[in-house]
Amino acid sequence: MPFIICGLGSIGRRHMRNLLALGQVDLVLLRTGRSTLPDEDLAGLPVEHDLGEALAKWRPEAVVISNPTAFHMNVAIAAAQAGCHLMIEKPVSNNLDGIGRLRKALSEGSLRALVGFQFRYHPGLRTVKRLLNENAIGRPISVRVHWGEYLPNWHPWEDYRLSYSARLEMGGGVVLTLCHPLDYLRWFFGEVEAVSAQMGKYGDLDIEVEDTAEITLAFQDRTLASVHLDYNQRPASHWLEIIGTQGTIRWDNADGAATWWTERNDRWQVEPAPENFERNTLFLDEMRNFLGVVAGREDPVCTLEDGIRALEIALAAKESATRGRTIAISEFASEPYD
Secondary structure (H helix, E strand, O other), X not given: OOXXXXXXXXXXXXXXXXXXXXXXXXXXXXXXXOOOOOOHHHOOOOEEOOHHHHHHHHOOOEEEEOOOHHXXXXXXXXHXXXXXXXXXXXXXXXXXXXXXXXXXXXXXXXXXXEEEOHHHHOHHHHHHHHHHHOOOOOOEEXXXXXXXXXXXXXXXXXXXXXXXXXXXXXXXXXHHHOOHHHHHHHHHHOOEEEEEEEEEOXXXXXXXXXXXEEEEEEEOOOOEXXXXXXXXXXXXXXXXXXXXXXXXXXXXXXXXXXXXXXXXXXXXXXXXXXXXXXXXXXHHHHHHHHHHHXXXXXXXXXXXXXXXXXXXXXXXXXXXXXXXXXXXXXXXXXXXXX
């Protein structure tokens, strides 16, 4: 049974190439034809343009959802109702509409979903997770995450102002587009209790969505996290620092290494990224996990519920900035079914 890939922008094509590299050659491409990338690398694969017709004709085992954020949910619900396992690019959606219907369709079909937060597969962040589980720095007190990356440099072949990341109706904006830290911090520290944020258009980019955000997360375990996101920084910078009662952990995406200082050792220790590690390794490991999920051999590293929690945090941050007050995450807890 084939896999359908819905959306053939840069991330959809990356997933296509990785599936082919991993031996999943029975692929069907579902696309609008509005991609700004050339079509040469799509040659030889069947193409469909209507979701309902594609699901009925090919009866796929799984669907990879890599179209713009605002359109994820309609595809996901229809694919689940048709009996497909799902890989959904992050974020799950740009709002909570349809979440309950998706849960219901997956449950009734005994189907599984993986959400594409690929940083969960990063060896450096997995080292951070292990150190926290081992209480290497005692009780975590505070965290700082910084991620700035210049939007016009992302896809230099296209007008950045027309990309989904820059368009409100497609679910763009820096908070949803760069929401990875909202997921991996919850992976580290558990559930978020409250969110406060400031955000807006502070740079010189000609876009209709926020380009800068400062978000504070209060976790139920008393850890306090500060997350900076922006579309403006050159060169790009993505790092985190965790301060605990007995030491400090740092990670930098530039070299992928995790470093930590503990009271017991009184020195910095380093766990470098594996030899030959590069960015696509994350996506390959993610796709290996998805193939294992579809085959029933593995659990998803990032579940649909994980993806929903990250979306709730992002939406709470947006609401906080709009209302000018702290938002309890319970205000954004979605009902089991809607």
